[in-house]
Amino acid sequence: MRAGRGMSRVGRPEGQEPRAAPERDPAVTATVLALTAVVLALTAAGFAAVADHGLLAHIQRLDDAWLRLMISGRSAPVTAVAKVLNVLGLVYVTLPVRIAIAGYLALRRRWWRLAAFAGAVLLSEILIGTLKVAYHRARPDSLVTTTGASFPSGHAIAASVTVVAAVIALVPPGRRRIAGATVAAGFSVLMGLSRAYLGAHWLSDAIAGVLLGTSCALLAALVVGWIQRRWSAPRRRPATPPPVPDTARPAGRL
Numbered sequence: 001m002r003a004g005r006g007m008s009r010v011g012r013p014e015g016q017e018p019r020a021a022p023e024r025d026p027a028v029t030a031t032v033l034a035l036t037a038v039v040l041a042l043t044a045a046g047f048a049a050v051a052d053h054g055l056l057a058h059i060q061r062l063d064d065a066w067l068r069l070m071i072s073g074r075s076a077p078v079t080a081v082a083k084v085l086n087v088l089g090l091v092y093v094t095l096p097v098r099i100a101i102a103g104y105l106a107l108r109r110r111w112w113r114l115a116a117f118a119g120a121v122l123l124s125e126i127l128i129g130t131l132k133v134a135y136h137r138a139r140p141d142s143l144v145t146t147t148g149a150s151f152p153s154g155h156a157i158a159a160s161v162t163v164v165a166a167v168i169a170l171v172p173p174g175r176r177r178i179a180g181a182t183v184a185a186g187f188s189v190l191m192g193l194s195r196a197y198l199g200a201h202w203l204s205d206a207i208a209g210v211l212l213g214t215s216c217a218l219l220a221a222l223v224v225g226w227i228q229r230r231w232s233a234p235r236r237r238p239a240t241p242p243p244v245p246d247t248a249r250p251a252g253r254l
Contacts, residue, residue, distance in 0.1 A: 036218040043211040050135065050151060050204060063202035067140055070197045079143065082194040086144050089155030089191060094162055101166050112228045113169040120165040120220035124213055128154050131212075142199040153192065153201040156209025157216075160188035164217035188214065 049055045087093065098121055105114040137151035148154070163184035171180040192206030201209075 032218075032222070036215075036222055039211060039215050039218060043208070043215045046204070046208045046211055047131075047152075050137070050208065059204050060202075063140075063204055066196060066203040067199060070199070074197070078197065082197050083144060085191055085194040086155070086198060086200070089159050091158075094158050098162060101162075101169065105169060110169070112224055116221045116224040117165045117169040119224060120161050120217040123220060124157050124161040124216040127212065127216070128152070128157055137202075137205070140199045140202060144198050144200055146200050150201055151205045151208065152212055153195050153205040153209030155195050155200070156188065156192040156206045157213040159191040160184075160210045160213030161216045162213075163187050164214050165220065168217060168221045185214075 049059060098117075102114060102118060105111075105117060131152055132149040132154070135151040136149050139146055139150040164181070167177060167180040167184045171177040188210045192210045195201040195206045195209075196203040
């Protein structure tokens with residue numbers, strides 16, 4: 001038996017190939033990358049605009065006009081729905097939901113999807129506190145109890161990152177994921193609008209929160225997906241030069 005015939009890869013029995021990295025349609029990959037790039041660009045532009053005092057003055061006038069419009073159009077049924085959304089965005093609701101999703105992924109041993117979901121949530125939680133302290137924007141008068149600075153909206157971030165990351169982790173690619181992403185986007189926008197309606201945040205706070213939460217989910221999914229493909233790709237062994245036959249030795253030598 002020749003040396004090395006018993007193992008086709010280092011540490012792998014002969015005939016057993018490494019699990020191939022998941023293949024993706026190049027068109028789908030390009031679309032996802034383009035969408036992520038657009039969302040990240042809009043997020044960066046929004047935060048940069050609020051950080052600029054000159055642009056913030058123009059944004060504040062739009063926020064004031066939107067708040068006046070919301071106040072003039074308030075009604076009991078809409079206010080009740082907005083207050084329900086306010087409760088859904090609290091940590092007492094989002095935390096158990098996140099734990100349940102993570103637990104399900106762990107039980108199903110979907111470790112890469114769990115990493116993407118947990119990474120998105122962790123990144124968003126780090127950014128919420130950091131950005132609120134950095135911007136330190138005052139809140140408008142609110143119909144609900146609020147704490148902390150106004151920009152960006154923590155409710156909008158928590159809602160968008162949770163639902164978008166959940167769709168990516170739980171729904172397989174295809175039409176079902178597109179439908180799920182549409183629902184997730186609708187819920188995120190509704191949560192953001194409810195914050196501006198209640199006066200808990202300015203409209204720009206809510207928009208920035210939705211964009212940031214979505215960015216965290218998309219970015220975490222892309223990074224973990226890239227790591228997964230690198231990890232799962234078969235490793236090539238360096239080519240071994242063929243042995244020199246005995247007939248190739250110079251004449252007269254043993």
